[in-house]
Amino acid sequence: MKPRRTVPGRRAAVWDRGVRTVRLLALPVALVLVWWAVSGSSFYLPSPVRVGQAFAETWFSERLAEDVVPSVGRLLAGYALAGLLGVGLGVLIGSSARLRATMEPVLEFFRAIPPPVLVPLIMLLAGIDTPMKVLVIVSGCVWPILLNTVEGVRALDEVLADTCRMYGVRGASRMRRFVLRGASPQIMTGLRQALSIGIILMVISEMFASSSGLGFTIVLFQRQFQIAEMWSGILLLGLLGLGLSVLFRRVERWVLSWYYGSGVARA
Amino acid sequence: MTRLLYGLAGLGGLLALLEAVPRLGLVDERFLPPASLILSTLGAQLAAPQLWIALGETMGGWALGLAMAFCAAVVAGVVIGIVPGLRALTNSTIEFLRPIPSVALVPLATLLFGPSLGSTLMLVVYAAFWQVLIQVLYGVAAVDAVAYDTARSYGLSAWSRVRHLVWPTALPYVMTGLRLAAAVAFILAVTAELVIGSPGLGAEIQVAQSSGAVPTVYALIVVAGVVGIAVNAAVRLLERRVLAWHPAVRSEVAA
Numbered sequence: 437m438k439p440r441r442t443v444p445g446r447r448a449a450v451w452d453r454g455v456r457t458v459r460l461l462a463l464p465v466a467l468v469l470v471w472w473a474v475s476g477s478s479f480y481l482p483s484p485v486r487v488g489q490a491f492a493e494t495w496f497s498e499r500l501a502e503d504v505v506p507s508v509g510r511l512l513a514g515y516a517l518a519g520l521l522g523v524g525l526g527v528l529i530g531s532s533a534r535l536r537a538t539m540e541p542v543l544e545f546f547r548a549i550p551p552p553v554l555v556p557l558i559m560l561l562a563g564i565d566t567p568m569k570v571l572v573i574v575s576g577c578v579w580p581i582l583l584n585t586v587e588g589v590r591a592l593d594e595v596l597a598d599t600c601r602m603y604g605v606r607g608a609s610r611m612r613r614f615v616l617r618g619a620s621p622q623i624m625t626g627l628r629q630a631l632s633i634g635i636i637l638m639v640i641s642e643m644f645a646s647s648s649g650l651g652f653t654i655v656l657f658q659r660q661f662q663i664a665e666m667w668s669g670i671l672l673l674g675l676l677g678l679g680l681s682v683l684f685r686r687v688e689r690w691v692l693s694w695y696y697g698s699g700v701a702r703a
Numbered sequence: 704m705t706r707l708l709y710g711l712a713g714l715g716g717l718l719a720l721l722e723a724v725p726r727l728g729l730v731d732e733r734f735l736p737p738a739s740l741i742l743s744t745l746g747a748q749l750a751a752p753q754l755w756i757a758l759g760e761t762m763g764g765w766a767l768g769l770a771m772a773f774c775a776a777v778v779a780g781v782v783i784g785i786v787p788g789l790r791a792l793t794n795s796t797i798e799f800l801r802p803i804p805s806v807a808l809v810p811l812a813t814l815l816f817g818p819s820l821g822s823t824l825m826l827v828v829y830a831a832f833w834q835v836l837i838q839v840l841y842g843v844a845a846v847d848a849v850a851y852d853t854a855r856s857y858g859l860s861a862w863s864r865v866r867h868l869v870w871p872t873a874l875p876y877v878m879t880g881l882r883l884a885a886a887v888a889f890i891l892a893v894t895a896e897l898v899i900g901s902p903g904l905g906a907e908i909q910v911a912q913s914s915g916a917v918p919t920v921y922a923l924i925v926v927a928g929v930v931g932i933a934v935n936a937a938v939r940l941l942e943r944r945v946l947a948w949h950p951a952v953r954s955e956v957a958a
Contacts, residue, residue, distance in 0.1 A: 459791045459792050459794070459795075460794075460795045461795070462792060463792055463793055463795065463796045464795060464796055464799070467796065480811070480814055480815065534709060537705070537706045537709035537710060537713075538709045538710065538712055538713035538716070539713050540710060540713070541710040541711075541713055541714055542713045542714060542716075542717050544932065545714075545928050545929075545932065546928070547931075548928050548929075548930075548931030548932040548934075548935060549924060549927055549928040549931060550889060550890040550893040550894065550927055550931060551890065552890065552893060552894040552897055552898070552905075553893055553897060553905065553908055553923075553924050553927050554924070555897070556897075556908060556909065556912035556920060557912075557920060557921070557924065559912070560734045560912070560917065560920075561730075561734050561735070632802070632804065635804045635806075636804050636805070636806050636890075636894070639804065639806045639807065639809075640806055640894060640897075640898060643806075643809065643898055644898075651806075654807070654809075654810050655809070655810055657810065658810030658811075658813055658814060663814075666810050666811070666814075667811075669807075669810070670803075670807045670808065670810070670811065673803065673804055673806075673807035674799070674800075674802070674803035674804075674807060677802035677803050677804050677807075678798075678799060678802045678803070680802075681802040
């Protein structure tokens, strides 16, 4: 009897997977077909095949090492630096009510400045080389991380804080097991906001004054009217954004596994 | 009250620091003018019509782009949310398009519109659209299944179900989306002006920087920050107004 029962089960599973694949791919395929159909009508819209070719030719060459890798490297360096700075200062400011009240308006002001306007300013102070670009990324990414960390540290459970004191948990252990752990949902929120700002700033800092990098290359293609190459660059930036956000979600799941499991997240 | 005093002390401290650092020669005065000079430049700028014209252009692009993105996202979100099967069908596309950074469209906007309002709108609409859409989808998904079935069995038409059930449920989410989108739209409006050169505050900053008017650059950045704060405050106010009936807001007021 048993094998009989599994056959329809397996068939249902195959059917399910089929339905899921169709759902996943139907709309993207339809959109690409529409793109294909209308692509001849405008000079600015090359066909998907042409863009695909340009993508392969452009980015699977030395450009990958010369433009893409340094750009992403600067992004990660700036992001990591902003993370350290934001969490460090955030814990400090969040732990003291007085310091928080003093710093809050100043921080809110800096957060409200659209980060790209700082690019011309930082160019004045730091020139146009790699330090400038990293600094631009730091200057934009640090505020959401900082403010969310402050918020997270402020909202730490008071009973837990007292418990820590009672049991003599202090110093590095208190920091690691109580403060950073407890604030980590907010810290991750800040880091997520900072990531999208970081990508924007990576591109913009290179559009301004640069001779290499993703942002520079894409603008160069546009100025030379290499339309298909330009589209392939837009595509690459999209894939980069997508890849980083998927990666981030993985890391977030892992860091906050205790939080999602506890049921607090749903409340 | 004491919070306010501390806050003012913080701002005063920042100004004093900005005054002292260049005066003491820690940073070259050409690159970081003292706070007093920045503020007096700001005063002069505020008296001139040019700044207000630029500001008007920036805010015009911001408001128009935000409104377009908001309307499109609300309609799309409600339709995707309530038509059965559409959510599953569009999910992969939304998840792919959403993380594309709006600045990736800069070259395309430059080609299509050049330095004009069109470029600003293109970037602003793309960036703001996804913020609102995602929240609308969350909001529509939060509609109580029993309430929905009840509405159906009482024979409410599709329109009145949307009007009386889906929309009130989704409204808090929609307002969150609007708040996030307003901030992002302002960033992208200024970015388009700065990078592409569409008229507005960003273009003014770019001109001031390339002509070496450093205090003006700082003054304009202060303006951008103040506008950013005003935008956030305005949207929060709107949120409280629109959601005044909502338990979350009511309990906040009572507390």
